[in-house]
Amino acid sequence: MPTEHPTAPPAADPAGFAEFYRQNFAAVLGFVTRRTDSVHLAADLTADVFLTALEQAESYDARRGVPAAWLYGIARNVLAAHFRGSARERQAVSRIAGHRLLDEQDVAAIEARIDAARDARQLAASHAALSEPLRAVLDLVAVDGLSVRETAQALGISAATARMRLHRARKALRGVTPSVGTSLNSPLEATS
């Protein structure tokens, strides 16, 4: 997770979007590699997330949250559509085949990230027993490291609702797999 907080909004003009992309590339790649162990799929999904962000850039509203939270919401939707097998119909020409942009160094780098994210993927898998609303909150907080407030912004819910779902998710998992509870107690920001 970047130590700086990305601030560039998802502007649709070339220069503005380029800065937004630069600030958020690592975060999106990390999000994707915590959910797939395929290098090519990681590249394709990363490209798809940013392409979707470009298409929806004008829908970003700073009053609703920070740019990164908005982007996490898009990333969740893109990956969910992919894994449901219900990706939006597109003319092939409009998509970016991310895997075609990879060279050997890129493949090695993404493989290293996928290896490093193994524990994160296992943690995410341990959340599979949860209902989707609870899992969505817990994944963003415990797996992706977002604050409760940022998670709420990404999901379009109130912070209070996010906190409630997080509490219920932790409680539910403690009841199913007590050993997982320890990782959930790792320091997490208590936000307003």
Added chain:
Amino acid sequence: MNAPVHTPADAVTPVNFERRLGEELTARAAARPVGTPVGTPVGMPVRVRSRRTRRIAVTSLGLAAAVTAVVVGTHAGGGHDAPEAVPGVSTPVAGPVTPAVRDAGYTVTVRPDHVVALKIVGTQLSGLQATLRRAGLPAVVMTPAASCVHKVTPVDTGRLTAVMSLDPKDGRVALLDPAAVPHGDSVLVVNESPAGARHASVGSLAVLLTRPAPSCFPASQVDVGEG
């Protein structure tokens, strides 16, 4: 944000992939027509909605005032340079831009970083819109009209401060950055000088971001000060 689970901070970056993807996205952003509806797939043919069906979002900045933003509803009236579709302006070369009329009351200069420097030197502002557009700004220049009727709602966006500032070396010069104008927005310049004014300055102008530009600006909305 907190650190995600077990992801090293020094993870290797696929630099070439990052660069190539960035180039591809930049190219697609550049190819995206003005006014493309939200959600339109990039690279797809675009049907642009008419102005009547598009909600107008307006932000404004008086040069000596706090940043605010307003929403403008349907409108009527005149008193302005005719708004027109922003032409596809290629990047202007740095240097002075010839005013559209003789004895113009302004100077417009494009700096090497493409920022447009606007200085008001007189009361004759005719042709300012065309001059600013040649300088690279998607500009619309208006004079407030008493016959113009608007419904105004304050909304905070904060984007205008990136578009406009005063030259720290010369407070009489307004600096307008075309690159900071959000895609699809127009820069609305409102001449708020009282009718018959013998002197004018860049402080007589109100600069707003609009999408699309309204066809008039209400006189009732002008923040008229003393003197």
